[in-house]
Amino acid sequence: xxxxxxxxxxxxxxxxxxxxxxxxxxxxxxxxxxxxxxxxxxxxxxxxxxxxxxxxxxxxxxxxxxxxxxxxxxxxxxxxxxxxxxxxxxxxxxxxxxxxxxxxxxxxxxxxxxxxxxxxxxxxxxxxxxxxxx
Ligand SMILES: [Cu+2]
Numbered sequence: 502x503x504x505x506x507x508x509x510x511x512x513x514x515x516x517x518x519x520x521x522x523x524x525x526x527x528x529x530x531x532x533x534x535x536x537x538x539x540x541x542x543x544x545x546x547x548x549x550x551x552x553x554x555x556x557x558x559x560x561x562x563x564x565x566x567x568x569x570x571x572x573x574x575x576x577x578x579x580x581x582x583x584x585x586x587x588x589x590x591x592x593x594x595x596x597x598x599x600x601x602x603x604x605x606x607x608x609x610x611x612x613x614x615x616x617x618x619x620x621x622x623x624x625x626x627x628x629x630x631x632x633x634x635x
Pocket of ligand 1 (some may be wrong): 584585587604622623624627
């Protein structure tokens, strides 16, 4: 009898832990409205009129490499070349696009000031920085 009781308590603890912390799938067309309380912006194919533009090129660069925006402005990444890229933020995975195929765009509207480093995960060394001021 002592043994049976211990088993029940243990199973309950395991069940309770299995639910939290698994919301990390790649965003598809828009991540608007997800419950990411810490997300510093809104991302999607179209989130507004772009105020700042960054090209992703066949030279495997973001042009310009460093850019600046204000809180509330929309930044648009365009793939102007013929190979696929990604815009992958180091610290804001909620704003990340899994892939930008040639001719496609990705937009982020930032709601929080900060310096956002990002990279293309396909091409090592293809990095960029965006500074968002309030
Ligand atoms: Cu790339």
